Amino acid sequence: MEQTETLLALFSSEKAALNQAQLSVELSISEPTVKQRMGEIYRKFSSSFPELSDQQGAGKLKILQTKLIQKYYQPSQPVVPTQASNSSPYPEEFISLIEEKIRRFCGRQFVFETFQQFMNANPHGYFTIVGDAGMGKSSIVAKYVSEHKSPCYFNILVERRNRPELFLKSIRRQLIDRYQLQNSEDADLPTLLARAAAKLTGTERLVIAVDALDEVEQEPGGNLLHLPKNLPTNVYFLLTRRPYSLDKKRLLVDAPEEELDLRDSQYVNFNQDDIKEYIRFVINTDSDHKKGLRNWIQTRNIPDTTFVEQVANKSENNFMYLRYVLPAIAKGVYNDLSLKQLPDGLLEYYQSHWVKMGMEAQPGQLMENVLYILLEIGTPIPCKMIAGIAKVDECDVGKVVEDKWVEYLKKQNVEGEICYTIYHASFLDFLKGKREMDSKRKIFKEVNQRIAEYLEEGLG
Structure with a gap:
């Protein structure tokens, strides 16, 4: 009971925990007694939060507070409109991606709390998560969408699912289904947002999550994805992107905006x-x-x-x-x-695996050609097409994509045919780096020549 009393007093405020001196005054006990009780509290929680055992000296209180908030505290969240019984909670095209991303999801509570604070402080706006490839930006979006069933769009460069018209088509369908918007099949984004906002009641908020702005392909002119400069009340965008210099910024808004850079020292x-x-x-x-x-x-x-x-x-x-x-x-x-x-680090991992697979010792082998073909084509393609370009047996290509490099490739069904693309943008970057360094072997020139020949034969 004494430890329970101490714990409740310790975290009586959501903003900050009391220190030992403040607890001593609050509970009318001596500081040594407070210290003894806190030691017992840390010991009991260490089985649930092993970080407490790892931490020596100061810092235990902050760890305990952070872990308790992550595990038990649920701040007020956007209200999710009721879905029709026969509709999916998120777009069918992203179901497998979301499920994969959240399967081993851990932490990131500080991101969600900062976004919640942004919404509490602003009537509408854009909140952007910035981070390098592999820092978990897509997983953060997937986790948020899975919990709040928010409208969403994942820009995926390697699948060519990264153009404004595809984004608008998907978001339009989601908003029409969610809010039962009438006569909106041809509406632009500002109109859709205004009509959806008019359907919100009480404390409801509309949050639209959009991943990987840096992977968007769009002609110059206009805002990125044609996002509106201003937003209706209670409408928010949760965005992610990789870092870029200010002169390359493609999203200009008049609405409140905030960035959380995962690389920041804080x-x-x-x-x-x-x-x-x-x-x-x-x-x-x-x-x-x-x-x-x-x-x-x-x-x-x-x-x-x-x-x-x-x-x-x-x-x-x-x-x-x-x-x-x-x-x-x-x-x-x-x-x-x-x-x-x-x-x-990730790049050294890619390089070490490259060497382990004998890519440096035997340049130009089938495995290397398959990866370069996938890099150059840039869209999901079947083994048959890879084999046709490489001029090898389809079974040999199958061994590469299903065995040798399976972790790095994404397999998907495209109109009844199993196709492959590069799994992640970071590996795409690694391969592009190889292309830039490949001035002697001219492998990429040969691969592009074979691709051109294959396409010409198909047209003929």
Whole structure:
């Protein structure tokens, strides 16, 4: 009861926890008694929040407050309109993407809280999450959409799903279905938003989530995705993009706007905490990789805390690094390496895998050609087309896309045919870097020549 009394007094305000001196006055007890009670509180919560055991000295109170807020505190959220019983909570085209992104989602509570504060402080506006490739921007959007069933659009460069007309078509259909908008099949975005806003009641808000503005392909002139400069009351956009210089800014608005840059120094500790939480989840809970990871860790007599700390440091706060490296460890790819020998950062990981697959030793091999063909084509294509361009057997291409490079490629059904594209923009960037450096072997010139020949034969 004493510890419960202390805990309730400690967090009596949502804004800030009391310190030991303030608790002493509040509870009319001595500071040593407060210290003793807090020690018991930390000990009891350490089983739920292992970070408390890892933290030595100051900082435990902040960890406890952050974790309790993440686990139990639910701020007021936008009201979700009732969906028709036969409709999907989000667009069918993005269901698999959203489900994949949220399957191992961890943390990022500070992002959601900052966005909530922005909405509370402004009657409408644009809120943009900025971060490097692999920092989890798409997952943040997917998590928000999955919880609030918000209208959404994911710009995907490698699938050519990244043009203004496709965005408007999707958002128009979502808003018409959600708010039962009449005679809106040809309405532009400002009209749609105005009509949807007129349907909002009480404390309702309309939040539209749009991922990867940096991947949008659009002719010069006008706002990015033709987003309106101003917004109706209670209408908000949750956006994400990679960093760019101010002279390349393509979204100009008159409405309130705010950016949260995940790379900012004020978020370093939050990012590290979320990365560590993700690693702990995978090694302790994830059914796909837990066994292999625990075996790798135990074989090397590495304490869990050491593994979590060092892999987090090597990740450079990049979730995409963990998405590749942790499964690779579990599968035995790094059985010949120690913890310190694991790749540092996402680009080094890509390069080390490139070398492991013999790409440097045997330039121009089928695996390399397949990846370059996918890079140059830029849209989902079937094995048959890849084989036709590379002038090899279709079965050989199948071994590459289904075995050798399966983690890096996205498989999807396009009009009844299984097609492949590059999975993530960061790997796309890595391959483009290879293209820029490939001035001697001229592989890309050869690949483009073969693509041209294949297309000419098809037309003929």
